[in-house]
Amino acid sequence: MELHHPERSEIELPAVLHALSDPQRLEIVRTLAESAAPCPCGSIELGVAKSTMTHHYRVLRESGVIRQERKGTMKLTELRRQDLEARFPGLLDAVLTSRTVHV
Amino acid sequence: MELHHPERSEIELPAVLHALSDPQRLEIVRTLAESAAPCPCGSIELGVAKSTMTHHYRVLRESGVIRQERKGTMKLTELRRQDLEARFPGLLDAVLTSRTVHV
Numbered sequence: 572m573e574l575h576h577p578e579r580s581e582i583e584l585p586a587v588l589h590a591l592s593d594p595q596r597l598e599i600v601r602t603l604a605e606s607a608a609p610c611p612c613g614s615i616e617l618g619v620a621k622s623t624m625t626h627h628y629r630v631l632r633e634s635g636v637i638r639q640e641r642k643g644t645m646k647l648t649e650l651r652r653q654d655l656e657a658r659f660p661g662l663l664d665a666v667l668t669s670r671t672v673h674v
Numbered sequence: 675m676e677l678h679h680p681e682r683s684e685i686e687l688p689a690v691l692h693a694l695s696d697p698q699r700l701e702i703v704r705t706l707a708e709s710a711a712p713c714p715c716g717s718i719e720l721g722v723a724k725s726t727m728t729h730h731y732r733v734l735r736e737s738g739v740i741r742q743e744r745k746g747t748m749k750l751t752e753l754r755r756q757d758l759e760a761r762f763p764g765l766l767d768a769v770l771t772s773r774t775v776h777v
Contacts, residue, residue, distance in 0.1 A: 584772050589695035592688050659772040665764035669687050 574632065574639050579654040582635030587659065590634035591666055595619060596627045600636065600650065604667050609647035612639070677735065677742050682757040685738030690762065693737035694769055698722060699730045703739060703753065707770050712750035715742070 591597055595617050602615050617624065628648065631637040636655065639648045655663045694700055698720050705718050720727065731751065734740040739758065742751045758766045 584769070585695050585697050585700060588691045592692035592695050594688050597688060659768060661764050661768035662772065665762060665768050666687070669762040669765065
């Protein structure tokens with residue numbers, strides 16, 4: 572079954588901000604941002620139920636934050652950095668940077 | 675009655691992203707960003723019920739995105755630009771810029 576991904580032009584700011592507004596989804600995004608290659612689904616562990624992770628991945632995918640592709644029995648996940656940067660310049664970097672700032 | 679505002683150090687990224695993830699709240703934030711002075715509550719009209727606007731203002735205030743102060747019978751609203759910039763450098767600008775980008 573093909574996974575649905577919005578086209579770049581269909582990625583909307585409210586949906587992206589909503590996808591990023593959950594601490595666990597933020598953690599997934601930060602982990603993906605630090606990964607040089609697409610991550611096998613299951614390689615990111617947050618200590619939550621598999622169904623919760625599936626939900627988080629779906630919200631991230633359907634908002635256009637991540638892309639997931641099946642490779643054989645694996646599902647590989649990566650950030651849609653270029654698409655996000657084209658649509659919302661600076662947004663992803665601002666979100667990723669924020670964890671390390673303490674005021 | 676005193677309105678509650680989080681301290682700068684208490685402003686959390688997920689709450690801010692959630693507050694910004696609603697199209698009507700984004701519109702309020704964009705209007706405030708274009709205003710040189712604090713806006714009287716009621717001066718921003720989105721064609722929605724007053725109770726909806728009250729809810730939007732509360733979500734924005736409690737997340738730390740806006741500050742509201744009573745002046746006599748008025749309530750004045752402004753963006754907490756400096757606090758947001760200190761906590762999440764570049765985030766607000768990225769969000770405000772995004773509307774004008776079409777790819």
